[in-house]
Amino acid sequence: MASAARRPLPPPPRPGSLPVRPLTSRLGTSHSLFTQTLTDMADDDTVTELTQEDAPIKARGLEGVIALESSLSSIDGDTGTLIYRGYDIRDLAAHATYEEVIYLLRHGALPTRSELDAFTAHLRSERSLPGPVLDLLRNAPDDSHPMAVLRTAVSALGMYDEEAEVLERAANCRKADRILAQIPTIIAAFDRLRKGRDPVPPLDHGSMAHNFLYMLNGEEPHAAAEKTFDVCLVLHADHGLNASTFTSRVIGSTLSDMYSAISGAVGALKGPLHGGANQEVMRMLLDIDEQGADPAAYVRERLADGDRIMGFGHRVYNTMDPRAAILRDMMRELSEEAGEMKWYEYTAAIHDAMEAETGIAPNVDFFSGSIYYQLGLAPDLFTTIFALSRTAGWTAHLLEQWSDNRLIRPRAQYVGARNRTVSPIDER
Ligand code: COA
Numbered sequence: 001m002a003s004a005a006r007r008p009l010p011p012p013p014r015p016g017s018l019p020v021r022p023l024t025s026r027l028g029t030s031h032s033l034f035t036q037t038l039t040d041m042a043d044d045d046t047v048t049e050l051t052q053e054d055a056p057i058k059a060r061g062l063e064g065v066i067a068l069e070s071s072l073s074s075i076d077g078d079t080g081t082l083i084y085r086g087y088d089i090r091d092l093a094a095h096a097t098y099e100e101v102i103y104l105l106r107h108g109a110l111p112t113r114s115e116l117d118a119f120t121a122h123l124r125s126e127r128s129l130p131g132p133v134l135d136l137l138r139n140a141p142d143d144s145h146p147m148a149v150l151r152t153a154v155s156a157l158g159m160y161d162e163e164a165e166v167l168e169r170a171a172n173c174r175k176a177d178r179i180l181a182q183i184p185t186i187i188a189a190f191d192r193l194r195k196g197r198d199p200v201p202p203l204d205h206g207s208m209a210h211n212f213l214y215m216l217n218g219e220e221p222h223a224a225a226e227k228t229f230d231v232c233l234v235l236h237a238d239h240g241l242n243a244s245t246f247t248s249r250v251i252g253s254t255l256s257d258m259y260s261a262i263s264g265a266v267g268a269l270k271g272p273l274h275g276g277a278n279q280e281v282m283r284m285l286l287d288i289d290e291q292g293a294d295p296a297a298y299v300r301e302r303l304a305d306g307d308r309i310m311g312f313g314h315r316v317y318n319t320m321d322p323r324a325a326i327l328r329d330m331m332r333e334l335s336e337e338a339g340e341m342k343w344y345e346y347t348a349a350i351h352d353a354m355e356a357e358t359g360i361a362p363n364v365d366f367f368s369g370s371i372y373y374q375l376g377l378a379p380d381l382f383t384t385i386f387a388l389s390r391t392a393g394w395t396a397h398l399l400e401q402w403s404d405n406r407l408i409r410p411r412a413q414y415v416g417a418r419n420r421t422v423s424p425i426d427e428r
Pocket residue numbers: 061272273274275277307308309310311312313314315316358360363364365
């Protein structure tokens with residue numbers, strides 16, 4: 001019967017034989033409109049194949065690709081400039097607190113005194129963890145990586161937030177506040193629990209930096225330590241479309257929820273090529289110290305072995321990361337005040353050796369680790385501090401993504417085999 005007859009399938013296409021829209025001409029030489037163009041293509045029946053020759057973009061690691069528009073932060077890799085919402089990072093580090101920066105990233109303007117007071121009061125009111133999440137931390141193996149614990153606990157928070165699945169902006173802002181307020185409590189509570197101590201309940205006063213150091217150490221921090229820590233939080237709050245921020249936006253673009261997006265971002269930040277580098281830098285400094293090695297010789301040897309030196313290099317900066325320059329000066333001051341110059345001297349020697357051997361400049365992770373170490377933090381907590389701060393950026397990026405959402409869905413250039421047929425299992 002004609003109606004039941006199935007039309008024969010067309011033969012599989014020969015590579016390179018199908019019509020491909022001339023995307024390269026639409027894109028020019030830049031990679032802008034990447035997302036829009038490729039998702040346009042995915043909706044277009046006539047485009048079923050990208051060929052080796054016609055593929056518009058094949059940027060390994062998406063280098064140089066402009067995937068979306070954002071008005072949150074911008075990096076000028078040639079001049080070593082970083083701005084948040086138009087303000088230079090140096091200006092913000094000198095004159096704004098972390099809470100002001102969270103507000104700035106989210107709302108586009110620095111808060112007035114009364115706006116800041118209301119915002120910080122609200123953040124303070126959200127610091128406590130739901131009981132089951134605290135139980136989860138109690139039950140986590142003591143030797144778990146704190147980033148694994150943080151990733152899991154953020155995900156768990158979503159199960160106890162009645163608004164988790166409500167995607168309206170006001171609810172998303174409230175969730176962002178909760179996540180921002182609760183991440184410090186998670187990190188501090190787990191660190192104490194794994195040391196056999198009771199978690200310290202959060203304060204109902206003080207800045208996020210003050211409260212975090214208090215919950216970690218069980219005593220109120222000195223003003224200088226709080227200030228140093230607060231500047232570190234300001235410096236790490238946002239950084240363009242870095243890997244973890246992109247991860248959060250990809251997850252957000254599916255209209256998944258904020259907890260999923262932030263736990264995904266924590267997972268991306270954990271890697272040593274991203275936020276995990278600060279812990280590795282400290283490991284290297286401790287190794288040098290333990291061996292009594294000459295830092296410059298140590299670096300030369302590692303390079304000769306083909307190793308990367310953590311805390312150096314960056315996808316966007318061709319010069320020194322401005323955050324690294326601020327942290328380097330802070331580290332020198334901290335070392336002078338503490339009367340302990342060893343770590344500063346090691347980092348200075350490594351910096352000089354890397355400059356001479358490779359010309360590759362340090363990034364933010366090179367100096368942050370030794371600052372946290374001097375503030376008494378365990379090295380495996382360093383990346384969680386980065387996450388604590390970057391949550392300001394992740395949540396602001398999610399709100400920006402959802403204000404004009406489009407699914408982020410690029411394509412891969414297929415380079416695998418073709419035209420294979422399935423042989424019966426016993427004949428393979
Ligand atoms: N130590 C030694 N060599 C390095 C290096 C480092 N830290 N970073 C980059 N290079 C070298 C690479 O070996 C490569 O050399 P080659 O071309 O001879 O192979 C070249 O510089 C380019 O590196 P590539 O990995 O292509 O650059 P990228 O843009 O993909 O990588 C990073 C950027 C950050 C992943 C990279 O610089 C790195 O691995 N740094 C160490 C980890 C780190 O500090 N991460 C925190 C980033 S804020």
